[in-house]
Amino acid sequence: MTWTDITENWTTALDRLEARFPLLNRDALNQPPEHLHGLSQHLAATHDLTPLEATEELADWLFVETLARQVSEMRLH
Numbered sequence: 001m002t003w004t005d006i007t008e009n010w011t012t013a014l015d016r017l018e019a020r021f022p023l024l025n026r027d028a029l030n031q032p033p034e035h036l037h038g039l040s041q042h043l044a045a046t047h048d049l050t051p052l053e054a055t056e057e058l059a060d061w062l063f064v065e066t067l068a069r070q071v072s073e074m075r076l077h
Contacts, residue, residue: 001066007032020061023047 006013010032017039018024023046033039036058044054 001062001069003036016065017061021047021057 013032014026014029018026021043024043025046028042029039033042037055040054040058041051043049043058044051047054047057049057
């Protein structure tokens with residue numbers, strides 16, 4: 001899953017992000033950040049994580065979301 005995939009489906013992505021990161025501020029994220037780094041910074045601030053921890057947590061989330069999407073697409077074919 002790419003950053004473009006996320007931004008093009010921001011509402012769905014935000015719901016899924018909130019399931020993983022329940023302290024995120026939806027009001028501050030009513031629009032997707034310009035870059036993935038901006039989202040990482042927001043997660044660090046709202047979840048008491050270091051910037052590196054937030055980046056790693058976000059990378060893990062993206063990996064799982066990518067796998068879920070691939071499985072979903074395989075079921076369609």
